[in-house]
Amino acid sequence: xxxxxxxxxxxxxxxxxxxxxxxxxxxxxxxxxxxxxxxxxxxxxxxxxxxxxxxxxxxxxxxxxxxxxxxxxxxxxxxxxxxxxxxxxxxxxxxxxxxxxxxxxxxxxxxxxxxxxxxxxxxxxxxxxxxxxxxxxxxxxxxxxxxxxxxxxxxxxxxxxxxxxxxxxxxxxxxxxxxxxxxxxxxxxxxxxxxxxxxxxxxxxxxxxxxxxxxxxxxxxxxxxxxxxxxxxxxxxxxxxxxxxx
Amino acid sequence: xxxxxxxxxxxxxxxxxxxxxxxxxxxxxxxxxxxxxxxxxxxxxxxxxxxxxxxxxxxxxxxxxxxxxxxxxxxxxxxxxxxxxxxxxxxxxxxxxxxxxxxxxxxxxxxxxxxxxxxxxxxxxxxxxxxxxxxxxxxxxxxxxxxxxxxxxxxxxxxxxxxxxxxxxxxxxxxxxxxxxxxxxxxxxxxxxxxxxxxxxxxxxxxxxxxxxxxxxxxxxxxxxxxxxxxxxxxxxxxxxxxxxxxxxxxxxxx
Numbered sequence: 001x002x003x004x005x006x007x008x009x010x011x012x013x014x015x016x017x018x019x020x021x022x023x024x025x026x027x028x029x030x031x032x033x034x035x036x037x038x039x040x041x042x043x044x045x046x047x048x049x050x051x052x053x054x055x056x057x058x059x060x061x062x063x064x065x066x067x068x069x070x071x072x073x074x075x076x077x078x079x080x081x082x083x084x085x086x087x088x089x090x091x092x093x094x095x096x097x098x099x100x101x102x103x104x105x106x107x108x109x110x111x112x113x114x115x116x117x118x119x120x121x122x123x124x125x126x127x128x129x130x131x132x133x134x135x136x137x138x139x140x141x142x143x144x145x146x147x148x149x150x151x152x153x154x155x156x157x158x159x160x161x162x163x164x165x166x167x168x169x170x171x172x173x174x175x176x177x178x179x180x181x182x183x184x185x186x187x188x189x190x191x192x193x194x195x196x197x198x199x200x201x202x203x204x205x206x207x208x209x210x211x212x213x214x215x216x217x218x219x220x221x222x223x224x225x226x227x228x229x230x231x232x233x234x235x236x237x238x239x240x241x242x243x244x245x246x
Numbered sequence: 247x248x249x250x251x252x253x254x255x256x257x258x259x260x261x262x263x264x265x266x267x268x269x270x271x272x273x274x275x276x277x278x279x280x281x282x283x284x285x286x287x288x289x290x291x292x293x294x295x296x297x298x299x300x301x302x303x304x305x306x307x308x309x310x311x312x313x314x315x316x317x318x319x320x321x322x323x324x325x326x327x328x329x330x331x332x333x334x335x336x337x338x339x340x341x342x343x344x345x346x347x348x349x350x351x352x353x354x355x356x357x358x359x360x361x362x363x364x365x366x367x368x369x370x371x372x373x374x375x376x377x378x379x380x381x382x383x384x385x386x387x388x389x390x391x392x393x394x395x396x397x398x399x400x401x402x403x404x405x406x407x408x409x410x411x412x413x414x415x416x417x418x419x420x421x422x423x424x425x426x427x428x429x430x431x432x433x434x435x436x437x438x439x440x441x442x443x444x445x446x447x448x449x450x451x452x453x454x455x456x457x458x459x460x461x462x463x464x465x466x467x468x469x470x471x472x473x474x475x476x477x478x479x480x481x482x483x484x485x486x487x488x489x490x491x492x493x494x495x496x497x498x499x500x501x
Contacts, residue, residue: 023351115334122294122406123348124323 010206016128017136017202030134038100038135038201039142045099046092046150053091054154055161057082062167075168076176079158081185085245088150089189090237093196096143097229101204104135105225108208109218117209132205139197147193151186188244195240196233203229247271248293248404248436250462253302255285255292262288264460266302272403272436275427275450279442280457281482286440289457290406293438294326295319306404324352327397327435329407329426333389335381335396341368342377345396352400367395371425387418391425398429405430407439411446423449444483447471456482472496 021027058079065074108131111117120127155177162168168176204225211221248270255263262285270276278286291297293304295311304311306322314322335344345364349355355363368374371391381389390410397405407426411419427450430437441447447454448468456464456471458478466474471483472493484490 026350110337114332114337115330116336118296119328119330119334119336121296122323122326122328123351123400124320125351 009210010202013128013132013206013209014202016126017132017205019126019129021129021133022125027130027134030130031137034134034138035142037103038138039146042096042099042146043149045095046146047153049092049095050088050150050153051157051160053087054079054083054157057087057154058158058162058173059165059167062162072168072172073176073179075162076158076173077179078176079173080155080177080181083151083154083158084185084189087154088147089192089196090233092147092150093143093193093200093233094230096146097196097200097204097233098226100139101200101225101229102222104201104204105208105211105222106218108132108205109211109221112209112211113214113218128209131209132202135205136198136201139201140194143197144190144193147189151189188240191244192237192240195236199232199236200229203232247305247307248438249303249305250289250293251303251305253289253292253304254300255288255297256300262460263292263299266457266460266462268455268462268465270436270438271453273431273434274437274452275430276436276438276453276455277447277451278438278440278455278457279447279482280463281442284457285460286457287408290408290438290440294328294406295323324348324400325403327400327402327405329390329393329397329405329410331409331412333381333386333393335389335392337381339380340377341373341379341381341384341392344381344392345399347396348400363399364395367399368392370398370429371395386413387415387421390414390418390422394422394425394429398433401433403435405435405437407437407441409440409442411441411443416445419443419445420449426450442482444489447483458482 058075061075061078065072108117111131117127117131120130159170159173162173163170207221207225207228208218211217250266250268250270253263253266254261266285266289268278278289280286288297292299293311299312302312306325309322311319311322336347339347342361342364345367346360349360349363353360364377365374368376371394373388373391373395376384376388376392381392384392405426410422410426414422423446426437426439429435439446439450451468451471454464454466454468454471455462456476456479458464464474464476464479471479474480480493484493
């Protein structure tokens with residue numbers, strides 16, 4: 001029953017988040033600030049993860065290609081497909097749910113328990129919209145760029161790993177990543193990313209905003225935000241894959 | 247003027263406010279006093295709309311706040327300044343930005359005008375030149391004064407102060423009390439202060455409501471509270487042995 005209540009409360013929250021902002025100029029400035037906090041500050045971790053996971057995917061593929069009938073360019077092809085379809089949009093979004101989601105939940109949760117949100121409400125500010133809308137727009141706008149960046153770096157990571165270890169040649173790897181390429185795969189990946197960005201910000205904000213108690217409860221909210229954002233991402237990924245790819 | 251008429255508020259089986267009645271007049275410091283858990287903070291949250299009441303009326307200059315829609319409430323709230331127990335300053339903003347925040351959101355003032363207003367408010371609370379500090383760099387007393395400066399930035403008609411002296415030393419408490427009293431008289435605001443600090447009661451209590459068991463148990467002013475024979479209020483005011491001795495001494499001297 002409490003889950004149903006929470007789902008209802010979440011959608012009730014969204015109604016206020018997307019209501020008309022009080023002062024567009026302030027929201028505009030806040031959105032750019034959030035792009036920096038949520039997006040630009042995540043470039044480092046996305047870069048490191050992408051390079052190493054791209055490298056591991058290509059080496060794992062090479063290591064499992066025991067049949068001599070399989071052409072070597074398959075390594076590049078599989079690295080590209082795994083990266084574009086799943087690794088970059090889904091795994092990076094799960095990582096961002098941890099990094100960005102916990103940050104959002106703890107920030108809003110702390111504001112809640114220190115009465116800063118009450119102060120906003122008393123002033124007549126729609127605190128839900130003021131706090132969550134700029135974060136949501138920033139994430140939905142910037143995460144696709146992060147994911148494109150991740151896709152590129154994963155392919156580079158894969159390239160460096162297989163050419164440096166002699167598992168594939170430059171020509172075979174490049175031929176592989178260019179083979180059977182569909183633009184719709186990128187569209188699908190970016191569409192998923194936008195959905196995941198929305199989930200990460202709104203679910204984390206929900207847990208932060210409805211925090212009750214003190215510092216310990218802010219920590220609990222932060223953990224719940226990451227857990228539920230991740231679960232929602234996985235569920236949405238499953239549904240979108242079923243709807244779009246199959 | 248703010249009037250509270252027959253207000254009820256429950257949390258499950260816990261009936262916190264029971265047919266609560268009170269009237270808070272402009273240009274006076276109206277105190278709400280009572281023991282911890284008596285319903286003072288709940289009452290304030292109900293008055294400003296942070297909590298919904300179960301029954302009764304809350305009137306702001308005759309307009310029933312509890313029946314207003316979100317937009318109408320928003321308009322009333324622009325006329326409310328509130329000083330929270332923990333100050334509730336925005337951590338990520340400087341002192342100046344905190345004070346300018348409501349102006350940025352709700353006025354069409356230029357940056358220069360907002361800055362002038364922020365400086366005026368800071369001067370008013372004797373914190374001139376502290377514009378660029380962050381709340382974390384300020385002491386508890388300074389934070390309270392910054393919160394007062396933010397609360398008066400929009401020239402509010404109503405000022406709410408939730409335990410303004412909690413966590414402050416006696417001399418800083420007096421500074422805060424005097425500041426609240428001065429700005430109330432200066433701007434003819436309807437000020438409501440929640441407190442259980444007896445120094446504040448004696449210093450600034452133009453009008454006092456004693457909350458007991460969720461009801462408005464007693465009304466009066468700072469002179470009345472010393473003389474009253476109401477047993478519940480005497481238990482509250484003269485809780486310590488020192489205060490009991492003081493009362494006996496005053497009685498013996500015929501005061």
